[in-house]
Amino acid sequence: MSDVYTIENxxxxxxxxxxxxxxxxQLKSERSQFLNVFEGKMSVSEMQFTIQLAxxxxxxxKxxxxxxKNRQEAGFIPHIEPDGFICYSHDEGVLLDRNNPKGIIHESFQRAKRTLEEGVLKLNSEDFLVEFEALWSRQEGICRVDAIITPEERFKKILVFHDEKRxxxxxxxxxxxSIVQYLNNLYSSRVLDEFKExxxxxxxxxxxxSLRPPAxxxxxxxxxxxxxxxxxxxxSTKKRLKQYLKKKLIQKGDEEYIVLGIPILNEQRALxxxxxxDFRAxxxxxxxxxxxxxLRKKQAAFELSPLDIKRHDKGYLLNRTQGHSRISDKRVTVVGLGSLGSRICFELAQAGIGRFTLVDKDSLDIDNVYRHELGISxxxxxxxxxxxxxxxxxxxxRAMKNKFPFIEVDYETSDILEILHEEPQLLLDSDLVIxxxxxxxxxLYLNEMIRQMEWTIPIIFTWLDPLGLGGHALSTKKGTKGCFQCLFSRPDAPRRLIANQASFAAPGQNFRKSLAGCQSVFTPYGSIDALxxxxxxxxxxxxxxxxEEKDNPLMSWKGDPSELLRQGYHLSKRYEFSSDKLFDTRFLYKNENCLICQTGETP
Structure with missing residues (x-):
């Protein structure tokens, strides 16, 4: 691969x-440091454009x-930036064959030409809507502001809080x-007290x-x-706007903000x-x-500044993370907030779950800080x-609300067994119990008792094997076959409890350790295993x-057995299963004679 690039090679x-x-x-752009720049004519739809290849x-x-070269030469078309840059491909995920620089040039040339051609022929005019916010933000003198505004189809008044000094x-x-807490966390300030309104x-x-932003x-x-x-x-919007403008008078020192909801594709709106x-006579x-x-009549001089809006509304942020809008109103109860349960809470919140009930009777101990979602504070x-x-x-x-202020979090600092008998409605009000x-x-007791409740509540049991050997999650629901009890019994002796058959460790081994006597007994596993x-x-x-999941699968992942074997422990037969086999057999754990999910009897 040569470091010298010429017109010829x-x-x-x-x-x-x-x-x-x-x-x-000669290239008027600050996008990068450049090795070479070549300039030539590109033919596009019977037109000639002067193009600079950098x-x-x-x-x-790269x-x-x-x-x-002349950014106005093609008119205002999508995917041409203020410095004339032709945005023919996004950087994210792009794969370049670095051993074929000529091939890269020739392929990228065709893409750039196609982008220019589609714009000149107005074949991609819809892209003005898709890129509206981005194109708007390129204006000179743009001011950047934050916003928590849900784009709706109705006119509404808004509030603005401004830190003039910063x-x-x-x-x-x-x-x-929730919004006040969000603002205070975002700006490390008491916004309602310290910001001008x-x-x-x-x-x-x-x-x-059919809209386009200013060129x-x-x-x-x-x-x-x-x-x-x-x-x-x-x-209807015109009527409400007219009513507002009729009453609104601009006083000395006022600032007025206008936010426009621009309809784009897929029922979305850009802001x-x-x-x-600075209103003045x-x-x-x-x-x-x-x-x-x-907007009613220009009677004064004033400064008009376009605003680039950085959106903080929940719906917009979730769309960027593949958050499920259909689960934002679901309530999940998480029982047990150890290293595993605490991480599940955060993962679910990031996935878009909007309501939680947390159940745990304990306080955080310093011993567990290094494998827990919570920390020293x-x-x-x-x-x-x-x-x-x-x-x-x-x-x-507190931790969840600090990171996700728009979620709803209730909690019970109680033993789940007491809640089960005294406040079962807490579970019944959930869409899922983990x-x-x-x-x-x-x-096992919870598995039995929840299945006997009047309502059908999906339950997920999840747990870890010791020493990084793996982890498991099992879903179950009243009226369906397959439950937590199935893992602890055999069809030929359903009343006799045995070791958990999902475990990757052989039965009959004790993995509990202590660093300072009985009060510090724990099962060894790491933070990564919990994650x-x-x-x-x-x-x-x-x-x-x-x-999407209609049945009751047992999901498992396998870790590295080296540490377990080094300490003289043994693996179960199930550890020999490949990952594919673990998945293919995820429903075969079901005990056909289970006393809980097959007959409904009490063992």
Whole structure:
């Protein structure tokens, strides 16, 4: 692979006419440091464009870049940036054959040409909608603000909080306890007390509207925006906007914010904004405060700033993480908030679950910090006269709300056995119960009792094998075959309990260890083992909640047995199964004579 690239060894005359090498400083872009720049003519739909081909300093590890020398030459078309850059391919996931730089150039040339051609022929005009927010954000003088606004199809008033000293603003369409907590966490401030408050409006444009943002070289004034709004809103929106403008007067020192909901593809809306500030009388006009709102009539001079809106609304953020909108209202009860249960809570929240009930009777112990989702700051809280241990439930709620303020978290710092008898409704109100106690005796009892309840509640039991050997998750539901009891009994002797048949460790071995006597007894496993099992259990939970999983599978993953064998322990026969076989046999654990799920009797 040569480090010297020329017109000849790249065969650029096959691509361009009038091609020549030019000084890299002739390229007016700061996207990269460049090795070479070549300039030539590209034929697109009977038109000739002057194109600059730039090879980044790390080419061919980095893709070549193509620029329109005159960015206005093709008009305002999608995928052409303010510096003339032709966005023909995204960097994420791109694979380049670094041993074939000529091939990279020729393939990328065709893609850049196709992008330009589709724009010139208006074949990709819909992309203006898809890229609306991105194109809007390229304007000169753009101001960046945060927003928690749910794009709806109705006109509404909004609030704006602004830290003038640090030049940070956030726009809100509602305010409640969760949002206040979110703001305080986001800015490390008491926002309602420390930020200046302003007002604004949200205006949804019609779904049928055919829109494009201002070209990079254009500057829209209030007349342009007034025309855009009035020609692209429904009759009901126009009526509500007119009512608002009739009452609204601009006073000295006011700032007015306008957010537009732009209809894009797949029933989504982009958000763009305007800030109107520094209102003042125009010389010679004889008008004084108060003024009419500029969307009604321009009576004053003012500064108009386009706003690039960084969205914080839950629906938008979940769409970026493949969050399931259909599970956002589901309630999951997690019983047991140890290293496994705590991680499952966070994984489920990140997947889009919106409501939780947490159950655990214990406090976080410093012994478990290195394998728990909580940390050192969750061990104590400071009272007026002494330090107290944080209950895991309360600490988990605090940690989860700090990261995901829009979720709802209830908790019970109680023994699940007491709850089962005294407050069973707590479980009945759930869409799914996940049990991660690590206590098979209690879990077998819960399996039996929950199946006897009036309502059909899906349950997932999940647990770890010792010493990194693996982890398991089993789903079960009343009225279906396959339950936790099946793992602890055989068809020929259903009343006799045996060791868990899912385990990858041979039965009859004691893995419990102690570092400081009986009070510190624990089962050895690592944080990564808990995380792996939590991910597996979360995937199963999502499949159950969305209805994709109709049966009751036993899911298992296998770890490295080296440490277990080094310590003289033994593997079970099941460990010999391949990962494929573990999956293929996920329903074969069911005991045809199980006293719980087959006959409903009590053992």
């Amino acid at each position: 790249l065969d650029l005359t096959e691509l361009f006419t009038e091609v020549q090498a030019v000084d890299v400083h 090879l980044p300093s790390h080419f061919p590890l 893709k070549p870049m193509y620029f329109l 030049r940070k603003s956030i726009l809100l369409d509602r305010i409640n306890e 302003s007002k604004g409006i949200y205006i949804p444009l019609r779904k049928s509207s 990079f070289w254009e500057t829209w004034d209030i007349k342009d925006y007034r025309h855009l709004i009035n020609n692209n809103i429904t009759a 763009i904004g305007l800030r109107l500030s 125009e010389q010679g006009k004889g008008k004084h405060f108060p003024f009419l709102h500029p 969750d061990v104590y809280f400071k009272g007026t006269e002494r330090y107290y241990h944080f209950p895991k439930t309360e600490a988990m709620k 049990i991660a106690l690590g206590s098979p005796t209690e879990e 792996e099992t939590a991910v597996m259990a979360t995937r199963l939970a999502l499949r159950v909640l969305t209805g």
